Amino acid sequence: MKKHIGVILLLSFFWVTSCDSHFEELNTDPNRAGASVFDPNLILPTASSSYGNMMSGYTGAILFQSMWIQALASTSTGGANYYSNADKYVISGSTNSYIAGVWNSGYSTASRIQQMQKLAQTKEMANLAAVGGIFKVLTVSFISDVYGDVPYSEALKADEGITQPAYDNQAQAYLSMLAELEASLNILNTSGDQIRNDVIYRGDITKWKKFGYSLMLKMAMRLSKKDPSAAQAWVQKAVAGGVFSSPADDALVPGDEANGYSNASANALNVPDDIYEVRWSKVMIDYLKSTNDPRLRIVAEVPNPGLAANRTGAPGNSDPAVQIGLPNGFDLRGGQFDISKHPDFPGGTGTGDDLAPIGAYSRPSGIYRNRNAPVFALTYAEVQLLLAEAALRGWTTGSPSDFYKNGVMGAFTSMGKFGGQTVSPEEATAYLNANPLNLSSMNASMKMINEQIWATTSLFANFVEAWNNWKRSGYPELTPVNFPSNFSSGQIPRRQPFPNGETSLNTDALNSAVARMGGDDWITKMWWDGGN
Template identity: 35%
Template sequence: MKSLHKLLLVLGLPALLLTTACTKDFEDINTDKNKSGEESGVPEYNFSRAVLEFTGNSDYSYDTWRVNIIYCSMMMQQLSNATWYAGDKYIQNDGWASAYFERAYPDQVKYITDVVRVTKDNPFQANLYNIARITKVLIFHRLTDIYGDIPYSEAGKGYSDRIFDPKYDAQQDIYLDMLKELDEAAKALDATKQIPGQGDLIYNKGGAQNATQVVANWKKLAYSLMLRLSMRLTKRDEALAKSWAEKAYAGGLISANAENAYILHDATGGRTTVNRVSNILSGEWNAINTPGEASISKTFMDFLKNNSDPRLQYIAVVPASNSEVPADQLGMPNGYDTNGSSSPTDITKAPGYPGDLKKYSVLNKNVLLKLNGPSFLVTYAQTELLLAEAAKRGWNVGASAATHYNNGVKAAMEQLAQYSATATISSEAIQTYLTAHPYVDADGYNQINTQYWAACLLDWYESWSNWRRSGYPQLTQINYVGNATGGKIPRRMLYPSTELASNPTNYQEAITRQGTNALTTPVWWDKQ
């Protein structure tokens, strides 16, 4: 045993002497150069990840499926369901209604918050920092529109600040801060500085664009998003809405479809890179090929057919015949089921039932539902239609309501070509439509916002939010047996039940301030 102690002493002595001699370099010596950390990380990766997750690319896409498709698309009566999707019948399913909240914080907020934090004081990443601030607004904008008061100022800080029970900020405060962030970030973008490379999936796809163009486009996105946020305030504070809308217009907005904010997906990269709406409706989950699961709503179809809309030939197809001919298309009414002949709401009892669910039209997968197709975030069409409403309200946004309206409708029709070159609508066909359906100021709010509804196809989150704000289009609501809202279209989704257990104090403060955690409780900007 004594021999063993002597051996250990001899072996340990050089190490002890070495450690004593090199104390001044202790931290450097004891830092693992091969270990990944924030200082050796690539914030562009987290930026790309946040944008991908925003378009619904978390595994299994529960947020996209449950909130965007099952609830929003059906509530907004662009799609219809007679099987198990209960969104157009306003049935409460807590798991579906809370899915976006549950996925957005770990899959979007965490990544974008980290990018903002690690780039904030790095002058070489100043543009990425400000681009990330704009993207952060994009992410929280949708979240707060869906749920109202949410964790915002303390969100995403579990790792950095050890905040595991973030407070819920009031939506009014969130909106004011988001507008401020957009204003500051847009002004701070600088084309003379380094820009993100191909990690910018929105405006530097492939990393081939020059700094001047990338910065210009991000500025336009910031101001176009500012316009959208400002218009959300019209029911609450029209003077404030006017102020921010005019500031957005003066800053410079998206002015062509070539400047649309969108990402292109990768059909070969696996579940987390494909277009998730497409994957649910026509890919892996293939909802449109399950009869009655995701048909085009009669409400939307009637709008397209009754107005001889040139988009119809590219939007719809009849599964039974594979026909794309507009005259053959048929929309399925919302609010029906397949509960059997004894049920008064069985689809076979719907007026004009064609005898086969496959005779109801579905979205054309060859145009709208490609796995490598685009996910649009903010578009020229949406921007022009919001400007049309701003002009109707008498605000200083450059042109008349009619001019902005015509620009918006034209842009929405031409935008289909960005899904597929085969879906190109001629300028003559567009002009024919506008001549037959001229802007009429007395019906302006209806016309503008109904066209906005049509322009938001596939982005049903945005369609639902603008409908809650504007009240248009005027939808016939469904009083289905067992619904949770008294036959009224829901005004918000639900917080997860886990929040009551994991963050009870802040959760309860939000409930006290905003109202019951119910589908019928309006968010702040939705209250008169």
Template identity: 40%
Template sequence: MDIKKINTLIFGCSLFLATACDNGFEALNKDPNTVTADRFNPAFLFTTTQLGTAKGDENTDLYYAQPFIQQFASLSNVGIFDFHGDKYVYYKPNNELLWKSTFNATAGPSKLIQDVIQLSKDKAQYANLYHMARIWKTVIYHRLTDMYGDIPYSEASLGYYQQIYKPKYDKQQDVYTNMLTELEDATSKLDASQTLFASADIAYNGDITKWKKFGYSMMLRLGMRLSKVDPASAQAWVKKAYAGGVFTSVDDNLFIKGTDKLGTLEALTNGMSYTLSVTSRSPGKIAKTFFDFLKSHNDPRLKYTVAVYTDPTNVATKNTDPAVQKGLPNGLDRITLVKDPSYDPNASGQEHQYSGVNRDVYAKLDGPRMFLTYGEVQFMLSEAAVRGWITGDAQQFYKNGVSGAMKNLAKYDASATISDAEIATYLTANPFVGIADQEKAFEQINTQYWAATFMNGYEAFANFRRSGYPKLIPVNYPDNETGGTIPRRLRYPDDEPVLNADSYNEAVARQGADNYKIRVWWDK
């Protein structure tokens, strides 16, 4: 046999063996118990991401954002169970908890949502999951940037994928631009004919119609956020959102529910509810500002929202009689309280003579944590109509907002159901002021928005900064962080100047000093 034939035979055998190896030995050499990217279903991570977005950060919301805008008040100013935002004081753990929980290297929603996006991108079988993840990413990051300003975004959680361990801080303007374009693209590409991932989606059970409404409603929120800094862009995005189709009832609300299995599945309970429960014995009380608004307007939400617990460890001591109800003024401590006109020296206890949150409604461990509601959407549309940005009846949107906000309480507990008759009575007594005086309309709409976002401090605080309403009187407690002005943001975590020095320093140089007084981009 000549050399050419030998070489040809060797080549043919080699080709056969190579093919045989590809078809047999490669599969044989794979460990069937090893999880690889081609075997792992990223939908499993999506469930954890949604839960993580609702868990772990609640103390930043409850202890800072909500007392900042005078929904809650407290007599304390230090300690783990204190509402630090009541007096604008700094407390490191809760000041940075939202940031730390978001960027937790193993279980933070920033890392998990990036994993879902990376593992589902360009894979037809995961098309809807990919777009749902892009939309959910805006839920995670818009809260973060609203509370801190410039943040890691475009390079965040890319350590494993691109070896970026010190991500840059993106300008808030760029973060918003990207979030809005992502919402537009992802929402438009959701397809009900494709796999729905119902079992992985603990918000909407894979209902694409609801997801589309959610995507456009989030676009509406982000678009409205630009109304002060960039009205033209705000108008354009609001129009797109409205045309796309936003929430149409309280059944569209975006929320995540916890479990009531305390002791066995405590990590899955509603953390905010836990803090307000008997188990936690939190000293937070309903702020006088919020209480007085509800009471002065004869608001039917009052009887479900507040209660006096003379014994904070016993729910049986609850009293919802309006005659004994009162809100706690912000900015007081146990020394200055006794000098306040609201204080009754003959009543039992100090702060416990003041109204707290109704635990039967808002302190249920399996209760919902609300992110975006129909009532909020309708109030935003009302303001947009007053501005002339969209067609539609501003008054009807306002009525829908009030109705939606009141009906929303039943989502927390069926006992808090407000009837149509009660809502109608309220609207008759508190009619829409009309569009002739835009500023009065803005005040009425956004004060109602503040009431509608009770228990969602991030959003209430953001919309207050955007709109200027409700009109709040700041406190000036000794050694506060702002010199007696209402804060505009939180400080970055204390270790950022060390762990990510260059990016941190660039952000501070661009944005302004790292303190509570500096305004974020859209709040200029």
């Protein structure tokens, strides 16, 4: 990989001329274009938006992980045949481009952050540089969780003459990233420089500290199967430092459609073909129904009858009783995989030219089509559920049941941040009374906690995180799709292959990484992958 980081294109950072409540107005002077006077705070909102785009929409999450993890499903036989990558593990025309999405977007974001850090350091903006360190670890760890071994120690150093960086062994990279994260957190000081133009925490240093330690917790738990002693040590550091303490601490990247910063997943799910083709998986709907989960009425709807209605965002029927999930791995081509031949097929809706063959299956509700909805980067709910598992393992004090309860309550509370309906306190209490953490055995508890992480992160549209935690924990127990000509030997993909461009741009480093990992296909396990 060649990373050419040249002179900052400063004018590209002057990207907001007027903003709503999400993005503050940035008054820029065209005469202040030199690096010596440029305010690096102006880079932060662009980096934040870029990170949100990386983890959502067509960059990969919707087209791969959303259906690998069996949260969503698609027949992918109409205009949106690109969902064959996700639902059936089958190549589509742009698969190679999709594979490279996280890589290209991630390193572009990390490069921008690196420049922000360097400028901040020259101006003695220690807090901004430290936030950059946290953000860089957040970004590169995301890339690593998707591909495995990736450039880290030598990455982003083209200005130092390193244009073909080595790929770091993921085991060592994770420990190095955790160390960099800790060093950045130690620098943050509420009495230091003020962070401006911060669309995530409005410059609140205390919240950035909580976010950094919560990220540390999540990364530590990634190591639970491969390096439990290191995992325990880093969990304890994170807890001592202070993780999220309420849903008010959620790390959300706001959407801002008016200024061109729409939620990328919402952009995808507003395409007429996608509105029709993308449905909730049977696995997800059955899970929510099995416990009378109050989120079901908020997240799912059966479209109004007919093809025209199925291709628009008009609100459908959100009654939990009528919701039915689409099984993964089916099409509408008349063969053995035709969904109409499934014994539980509910039938289409409409007639004649207005027939919608899959019209009776549940689709994501209107909250997922809201272009101003935030991207959920990391939440109090996920942190509390991870603490529940850590407590079960004896890595932190506290009651696993209490952490689990806090996580579920947090998940219900944060659903309202999409801008739609909310779960009432009475509904949440009733749910938890009926579904307390199963403490009959370690396996029963682990299963319940990690299934809740899967559901919660998926319902927040953070499908990559749901997939990563499934790889780590093995929960939920999923049955793979084995569609003809699939690219993963009938197994749920464990990673994305490296982008084709790396073969010519950074050949030796790439080959070393592939040899170390044992392959470069969709089912090669990365180092920390300890699931089934």
